[in-house]
Amino acid sequence: MDHIEKIQGLIKNSYQRMEQLADIVPLLRGGHGDDGSLIRQIESIFNRHGHLLQMVWGVEIASFYSSENELLVSWEQRADTGQVLEWVYAANKTEQPVTGLDCKDKCIQYVAVPLLANNERAGVLLLGRSLADVVLAFHQISGxxxxxxxxxxxxxxxxxxxxxxxxxxxxxxxxxxxxxxxxxxxxxxxxxxxxxxxxxxxxxxxxxxxxxxxxxxxxxxxxxxxxxxxxxxxxVTSALADIRVATRQSLLGGLIGLLVSEILLLLLLWKPMARLQRVALSLPYLAEHAFEKVRTHLGQSVRRFWGRDEIDVLNNTAITLSYQLEALQAQIRERTRNLAERGDDLARERDFVTGLLNTAQVIILTQNAAGRVVMLNRQGLVITGYSADEIEGRPFNELLAGDKISPEVLQELEELRLGRREQVRVDAGLQCRDGSQRTISWFHSRLLVRSPRDAVVLSVGHDVTEREQAEQQLAWLADHDPLTELFNRRRFQGEFEQILMASKRYKHSGGLLYFDLDQFKYINDTSGHQAGDALLRMVADKLRQVVRASDVIARLGGDEFAVVIRECDADGAVQVARKVRAQLGTLEFPARGRNHSISASIGIALFPLHGTTVHDLMANADLAMYQAKEEGRGGWHLFSSDERVRERMQNRVYWKEQIEQALREDRFLLYFQPVLDICTNTIGHYEVLLRMRDPRGRIISPGQFIPVAEQSGLIHSIDHLVLQKAITKQARLWSQGYKLTLSINLSGRVVDDPELVPILEDLLRTTGVDPSSLMFEVTETAAVADMMAAANLMHKIKAHGCQFALDDFGVGFSSFFHLKQLPVDYVKIDGMFVRQLVENHQDRVFVKALSEIAKGLGKKAIAEFVEDAEALILLREYGVDYAQGYYIGRPAPHIIEAPCSEGKLA
Incomplete structure (x- = not known):
């Protein structure tokens, strides 16, 4: 700091001297004239006294500028840098001296002093001096x-x-x-x-x-x-050397003095230190409870009166302390004996409370008056994911999920902490460390507070997240079909009722589409239930694409679906039905190597035109759906109030329900009708006929339910049931010694049933029945409907050793051609030619011709509806091989004939 002050003082002094010189320069010749004479005077001064200015004052630059900042006179070198000119401008403007330092080339001190002539501004005198003079002056002063x-x-x-x-x-x-x-x-x-x-x-x-x-x-x-x-x-070389020498001398003197002082101090303190050491060595015995030993050691050095010092006081104090500690030790032993029994109880209570906190499957925490967590048990740490260090001291409100807690609850918790409440019950969300939320049922209660540091609130929380999720899932399942996620029947009826009420209030019309999937049971049976479930999900997705978001879609059960369309007329409902049919038609469902195509028969009912209640509209839409199925699968039908149509559809619905119920309850029966071998007059052949028992026990003939079964697609299930029952019966008969042949009737839809042959193969393998004892009958009408498929089916069955018969032969105009094309073993002459065989000459001619054609093609002929002896005699005469009818035997639920080796016509 001393150097800086000196330098700054020298620089300031240099500026002051230059300002004084600037005031003196115009006076070197004395007086002032006008502007022109002042310029000549300054120019004369520069020329005559310039060397004096340089030698005496150290001036290197001298210039004179006009009041308009124009250079008029210059001596030696010009100072024309921008910075110097700015100082000149400033001096002219402010009429005050301006100083500055320019170090661009070499450091020059400048002073610009304004001059007056005749009491008016005459210009600025600029003087410049090298800063080197200041440097030399500083060198002379400081050295x-x-x-x-x-x-x-x-x-x-x-x-x-x-x-x-x-x-x-x-x-x-x-x-x-x-x-x-x-x-x-x-x-x-x-x-x-x-x-x-x-x-x-x-x-x-x-x-x-x-x-x-x-x-x-x-x-x-x-x-x-x-x-x-x-x-x-x-x-500073010499100064540092002197400092080092002085430092070494000081250190040496200090060490010698310290050593002498330590020796003198040791001599003075030797005896007191020995006494103090005796006290220090005796005090540890107090911790060992050796009180008598302490008193023995210290009692030897105690001075009674004269010369007593602080060490004597310490000795006496230690002896007194030994007596006090000995007394306290006796008291402690006494109290320890008294508390020994209570200690075990307290330890057990402490362990119980600790175990309870750590094993309880609930969250237990305490809060202080500021609402911060004081303690959290192990279950709470597990649920929240926090460690004890992270959770302790954290505000309890921060743990609550903000979207599940109301300001009222937070207010109640604050009142509880302040003692204005005793208990608070609330269900609130808990924010876990990983960001997840749990739903906790909290019970907060006020604690007894003895100290401001004590916890004031005990909070016990039960995690009900899984229960809440289960309740939500149950609520959802109560209204939805879990497979397709559409509304179920219960929710659908509720929504439909709301729509009907709004329709009635606002005079709007709407439509109901009711449909099921054609042949869904066939797909379910052939490809498995998983394939069926996948198909139902695909159908649901297609329906969501077609139907508006404001409409209602539901799966009512099985493959039944319903759609309620808000605010539409008949054309609008039909248009939606067409869209549904078109979209379902685009589905191709591959399963087990097969590609299944989907179609639906849609029934349409309008409200309030066709009904104002859910029940009526559902029933009418159901009738319309069956009408659509009757008209051809994959179509739609708008409900009609025609009574005949209604009656027919209701009858069909009735028989469909009866068939489905009979299949579920196993109420289909097999009846057996004997077939006579005319040549041997023996019975070794029975035709298997189907009957159904209704819920009241009455036997129903197949003519009442088979057409409905064929139309509804249930006929395949009936065919499979008949096949299983007949072959099982045949296995039992052969095991009992009855070597009979059973003729099994197949429906007209059997030719498009790909599962029939695999089922037959499985039954032949499992029962061990001789295939040659089985004959299958198919009507001529069904066979000619798809000649290629019928021939293919017959070849597959005959390949296993079974026989085939063509039923109702002779009805078609091309029967002989069919007989040539189909690989059958028997032909059954239709009963319409046999009933009046005795009275009608044309029937006799026709039966005789059919018998001869059959023989010519290597087939055997069976005549149906033989009801008297005269007809049997004619059939024997025409060469017919077998006869069947009421004269031979009526159908019965049991085979009552003797074994075929002994069976004779009764």
Whole structure:
């Protein structure tokens, strides 16, 4: 700081001297004339006394400027830099002296002093003096080497000696005392230290075996390219050497003095220390409860009256303490004996409480008055995912899920902490560490508080997340079909009732589509229930694409679906039905190597036209659906109020329900009708006939339910049931010794049943029945409907050793052609030609011709409806092989004939 103050004082003094000189210069010749005479006077002064200004005052630059800042007179060199001109302008403007420092080339001090002539502004006198004079003055005063360094520029005026550059600092040396030596020192310092480091504090530098102190002093008024600093270099080698010598001498003297002091102190304290050591060695015996030993050791050194000091006081105190501790130890032993029994109880209680907290499957935590968690049990840590360190001290409200807690509950909890409530019950969300939320049923209660640090609230929480999710799932399942996620029947009826009420209130009409999937049971049976479930999900997705979001879709059960269309007329309902049919028609469902196509028969009912209640509309839409099935699968039908149609549809619905119920309850029966071998007059052949028992026990003939079964697609299930019952019966008969042949009737739809042959193969394998004892009958009408499929089926069955008969032969005009094309073993002459065989000549001709054709083709003929002896005699005469009818035997639920080896016509 001393150097800085000296430098600043020298610079300030230099400016003041230059200002004084500027005031004196115009007076060197005395007086002022006009502007022109003042200019000539100053020019004369510069010419006559310029060397005096330079030698005595150190002036290097002298110029005179007009009041308009125009250069009028200049001596030696011109100062025309922009910065200097600005100072001239400022002096003219303010009419006050202006000083400045310009260090672009070399550091020059400038002073611009305004001059007056005739009490008017005459111009500005500018004087410039090198700062090097200030440096020399500082060197003379302080004795230290000093220099000026300025910012280095690329092309300075007059060039720069390379030795004066300091490239590491980007500075140059403008002036320096003892330059030859100090330039080397500065260059070495710049290589080891940055300019900023040296500027912040002085540095000590070793160079050429000597120690230097280098410091930088910024010069006020310089920055940027004009930046300049004074550098002070002090050779402190001798001073440091003197300091080292003095330090060594001081340390040596101090050590000797310390050693002498320690010896004297030891001599003085030797005896007291020995006494103090005796006390220190005796005190540990107090911890060992050796009180008598302490008193024995310390009692030897106690002085009674004269010369007592602090150590004697310590001895007495230690002895007194031994008596007190001995008494306290006796009391502790007594109390320990009294508390020994209670200690076990407290430990058991503590262990019980700790175990209860850690094993309880509920969250247990305590809160202080500020609402922060004091303690959380193990179950709480497991549920929240926090550690004990993370949860303790955390505000309890931060654990509550914000979307599941109301401000009222938070207010109640605050009142509980303040003692205004005793209990709070609430279900709230709990925010876990992983971001998940749990639903907790909380019970908060107020605790008895004895200290401000005690917990004030006990919170017990039961995790009911799974229960809440289960309740939500049950609520959803109560209204939805879990397979398709559509509304179920219960929710559908509720929604439908709401729509009907709104329709009645606002006078709107709407439509109901009711449909099921054609042959869904066949797909379910052939490809498995998983395939059927996948198909139902695909159908549900298609319905969502077709139907508006405002309409209602439901799966009512099985493959039955319903759609309620809001605010539509008949054309709108039909249009939606067509869209549904078209979309379902695009579905192709691959399963087990087969591609199933989907179709639906859709019944349409309009409200309020066709009904105003859910029951009526559902019933009418159901009737319309069956009408659509009767008209052809994959279509739609708009309900009609025609009574005959209604009666027919109701009859069909009735028989469909009866068939389905009979299949479920196994109420289908097999009846057996004997077939006579006319040549041997024996019975070794029975035709299997189907009957159904209704719920009241009455036997129903197949003519009442078979047509409905064929139309509804249930006929395949009936065929499979008949096949299973007949072959099982045949196996039992053969095991009992009855070597009979059973003729099994197949329906007209059997030719498109791909499952029949696999079922037959499985039954033949499992029962062991001789295939040659089985004959299958198919009507001529069914066979000619698809000749290729019928022939293919017959070949597959005959390949297993079974026989085939063509029933109702002779009805068609091309019967003989059919007989040639189909691989049958028997032909059954239709009963319409046999009933009046005795009375009708044409029937006799026709039967005789049929018998001869059959024989010619290698087939055997069976005549049906033989009801008297005269007809049997004619059949024997015409060469017919077998006869069947009421005269031979009526159908019965049991085979009552004797084994065929002994069976005779009764």
């Amino acid at each position: 230290d080497d000093v220099g000026i360094i300025t910012a280095s520029r690329l092309y300075p005026r007059g060039g720069i000696e390379p030795s004066r550059l300091l490239p590491e600092w980007n500075m140059r040396v403008t002036a320096l005392t003892h330059a030859e030596r100090n330039l080397l020192v500065l260059r070495s310092v710049s290589e080891d230290h940055s300019l900023a480091a040296v500027g912040e504090q002085h540095v000590w530098h070793h160079h050429s075996g000597r120690e230097y102190e280098v410091r930088l002093i910024p010069i006020n008024g310089t920055d940027g390219e004009n930046q300049a600093q004074l550098v002070v270099i002090s050779d």
